Amino acid sequence: GINAEYGDTLLGTEEERKQFYDPVRDEYFLNRNQVAFDSVLYYYQSNGQIYRPANIPEKVFSREIEYYRLFPSKPTDTIAPSAVRQNGFWKRFQLLLWLFLEKPQSSSGARIWASLNIIIILISVCNLISESMPVYRHNPEAERIFFSIDACCVSYFTIDILLRFCSSPSKRKFLKEVLNWFDLLAVLPFYVELLLGENSGTDGMMALRVLRLFRITRVLKLIRHSQQMMLMLLVLRNCFSELGILFCTWLMGALVFGTIMHYIEVDANSGFDSVLYACWWAAVTMTTVGYGDMTPKTNIGKAFGSMILFISMIYIALPMTLIVSKFNTALEDWKQQERTQIYYKKRANEQNQNMSGDEAMSPEVA
Numbered sequence: 001g002i003n004a005e006y007g008d009t010l011l012g013t014e015e016e017r018k019q020f021y022d023p024v025r026d027e028y029f030l031n032r033n034q035v036a037f038d039s040v041l042y043y044y045q046s047n048g049q050i051y052r053p054a055n056i057p058e059k060v061f062s063r064e065i066e067y068y069r070l071f072p073s074k075p076t077d078t079i080a081p082s083a084v085r086q087n088g089f090w091k092r093f094q095l096l097l098w099l100f101l102e103k104p105q106s107s108s109g110a111r112i113w114a115s116l117n118i119i120i121i122l123i124s125v126c127n128l129i130s131e132s133m134p135v136y137r138h139n140p141e142a143e144r145i146f147f148s149i150d151a152c153c154v155s156y157f158t159i160d161i162l163l164r165f166c167s168s169p170s171k172r173k174f175l176k177e178v179l180n181w182f183d184l185l186a187v188l189p190f191y192v193e194l195l196l197g198e199n200s201g202t203d204g205m206m207a208l209r210v211l212r213l214f215r216i217t218r219v220l221k222l223i224r225h226s227q228q229m230m231l232m233l234l235v236l237r238n239c240f241s242e243l244g245i246l247f248c249t250w251l252m253g254a255l256v257f258g259t260i261m262h263y264i265e266v267d268a269n270s271g272f273d274s275v276l277y278a279c280w281w282a283a284v285t286m287t288t289v290g291y292g293d294m295t296p297k298t299n300i301g302k303a304f305g306s307m308i309l310f311i312s313m314i315y316i317a318l319p320m321t322l323i324v325s326k327f328n329t330a331l332e333d334w335k336q337q338e339r340t341q342i343y344y345k346k347r348a349n350e351q352n353q354n355m356s357g358d359e360a361m362s363p364e365v366a
Contacts, residue, residue, distance in 0.1 A: 009069045009070055010067065010068045010069050011040075023234065023330075023333065027103070032064060033064050036056055036060065036061055036065075037064075039064075039065075040064070040068050040070065041092075041095070043068075043070050045091060050065065050070060094166075094167050094169070097166075097167035100113065101113065101164050101167060102164065104225070114225055117221070117225065118222065118225055120157070121218055121222055123149065124149075124150070124154075124157075124215075125218060127146055127150055127153070128150075128215055128216065128218075130146065131143075150190060151190070153218075157183065157187045157218070157221075158187050160183075161180070161184065161187070165180075179220070179223060179233075182217045182220045182221065183221060185214045185217045186217045186218040186220075186221065188214065189214050189215050190215075193212070227334075231331065232327075234330055235326055235327045235330050238326055238330070239322070239326055242319055242323050242326070243323070245319045245322075246316070246319040246320065246323075249316065250286060250287070253315055254286060255282075257285075257308045258275060258280070258281065259279070260304065261281065261282060261296065261305070261308075262274065262277075262278035264296070264298060264300050264301045264304060265278070265298060265301045268297045268298050268301070269297075270294065270296055270297040270298075270301070271293075271294040272296075277294065280294070286308065286315070286316060287312075287316070288309070288312070288313070
């Protein structure tokens with residue numbers, strides 16, 4: 001966080017920073033000079049010291065300092081770029097590495113890395129599907145090929161998650177992210193299987209099979225590469241209470257309707273032998289799935305089943321309207337943020353063109 005002593009600056013308070021926050025990408029977006037922002041970041045890291053990079057004109061730098069409302073801790077508190085390179089090299093490198101790994105739009109290299117990440121994920125998923133085919137089972141040559149491909153993919157995933165952890169500005173926030181735990185679950189089975197080996201007994205083999213199930217979480221790594229999927233996660237995160245209402249509504253309905261149906265059909269030999277079996281029928285009927293493995297045979301049971309089907313469409317639909325409403329709100333906010341970013345990018349390009357024109361027309365001083 002930023003100390004309270006910088007409350008007069010543009011980024012010094014939470015209220016001021018809120019206008020630049022993008023909830024979909026979970027980042028702050030300021031469409032200003034990127035080179036000058038290194039100095040802004042260093043201002044907060046060095047207790048109010050300001051330096052001007054050598055490759056930025058003084059006129060442009062003054063405008064940026066004025067925009068961010070930065071004031072040096074002393075009137076002469078400016079430092080040379082060499083001191084910044086010595087003191088803030090790691091923090092700057094950490095920030096650049098984080099942007100490279102987490103923000104594909106930050107550079108062309110980051111976009112290449114993100115594209116490579118998607119390709120490796122798809123290769124890994126295809127490898128997982130292929131090795132489950134009966135034609136390749138108990139084939140030593142095929143198993144070696146699948147293992148080699150899996151080892152390469154897991155090595156890449158391991159390097160990726162370690163780099164993202166080391167470069168993360170906040171390790172606590174990194175560990176709180178659900179997607180990061182999915183990334184860990186995607187590589188963990190490989191290393192556990194490597195340590196235990198195949199000669200681990202019957203119980204060990206069952207544990208390995210359970211662990212192998214977690215390899216499918218690799219496909220969830222694709223979520224971080226799609227803004228629309230991230231939007232869906234944001235909506236689900238904000239709808240926990242509504243989802244809880246939906247689950248409780250469904251559960252209570254299944255218990256009530258299932259119990260009633262059990263006592264209606266208990267003597268008809270229709271499969272409703274216990275309340276638990278009848279609750280299973282009520283659950284699939286309420287969700288309009290209707291497997292057909294259990295059907296009422298009595299007239300009263302059929303009439304009651306038809307009533308359940310009609311009531312459940314309303315019973316389940318009411319909580320869903322709250323979730324859909326939140327999704328529409330989040331979608332509109334995301335579209336507005338996209339329009340705002342496009343506007344500021346055009347405005348910044350026009351300002352840069354105007355400044356370049358003014359500098360070209362200004363006379364040189366001998």
